[in-house]
Amino acid sequence: MTPTNYKEALDWAFLLLQEANCDPEAAEYVLLERQDWRKTDLLLNERQPIPSKVWQQLQQDVAQLATGLPAQYLLGYAWFDGLKLSVDSATLIPRQETEELVSWISECYPAAARLRFLDIGTGSGAIALALQRRFPQSTVVATDISSEALKVASKNATALQLPLTFYQGDLWQALPKDEPLFDVIVSNPPYIAADEKKVMDYSVLNFEPQTALFADHQGLAIYERLAANVAHYLQPKGNLFMEFGYQQAVAIQSIFQTTLPNHQVEIRRDMANWPRMARVY
Incomplete structure (x- = not known):
């Protein structure tokens, strides 16, 4: 034809x-x-x-x-919050729903604020770079367990001329011991349970990095680890923002209210009206 x-x-x-x-x-x-x-x-x-x-x-x-093969991997880039980001098989493709998490953070602080942000599990750097652009007077630190993902994030930061600090390692272990406390910690961690593989989209399951998709304890393992230690890294009036799976809201609320009884947990719904984001403060 x-x-x-x-x-x-x-x-x-x-x-x-x-x-x-x-x-x-x-x-x-x-x-x-x-x-x-x-x-x-x-x-x-x-x-x-x-x-x-x-x-x-x-x-x-x-x-x-x-x-x-996902279209973004074919092209070698994806759009996120108006930023053109390089992506490859070492990083998840940034989703539109995650832009809503960035927007929520922007609602809570003035753009001229001088804050310290930490993005845990940065992948391509999408959240961290969007925050650095929205809060140009702030400091943004980004971590990931994958050195290959951090190469992509660093490439994006250089291309966009946005100054980020990167550390490689598993959650808190990535941070230097003398790293100051943060005003905002944000994470979009792996949250899919292994038994969900049978209903997942073929392209996601076969092309996107599994370590960035799946977590133990029915997808809740990283949230449990965040809850256990986040208070040691946040300023007294700091905020933790997270994305999670659409069926996990009740479990997320329980984990953080049990582990951090003196904190509040706010759940927010996404554009499709699913509960997909949390703020702990």
Whole structure:
């Protein structure tokens, strides 16, 4: 098949990806990114002849997407809070839901505040970089157990010219002993239980890093460890912000209220009305 225009090319791509049980919208997303177009640009040009180079690239991209490869890994980048971030198989693809966590933090402090932030399990650096951009007078420290993930995060910080401090290690062990206390600690840790693998999306399960997805104790192990020690690293009036799975709100509230009885736990729902974020203060 040789399409005569963009619409025919995308119709072909959609059908092929549907038959492969892959997300058909990924083809349009990749085409728009390759062309540096918005959706309106596609609508204006969908009946225009598709250049042979664009068609050849689309065929190559669709062949990759049909294997289940996420579009962001194919392109080598993802968008988060307006930032273009390099991503690869060492890092999770930043999600739109996590932008809501960053927005919640921004509601709590003025942009000119001079704060100390800690992002635990930074991955590509998405949360830490978004916070540094939103709070330019603040200091942002980011940690991850994966040295490969930190390479990606450091690359992003350099490209965006945002000054972050990175430490490699497992939770609190990553921090130097003389590291000052933090005003805000934020984490989007692994929270999927192993028994959920059977219902997970193929592309997530087979392409994104498992160590950033799964945790013991029905996905709650990292939250238990955060609760046990977070008070030693926060300022007296500091805040802990976290993302968690949509079925974990009750367990999260119980863990932190039991371990930190003098603290309050606030749960917030995401744009889909699922309880997905917590603030401990």
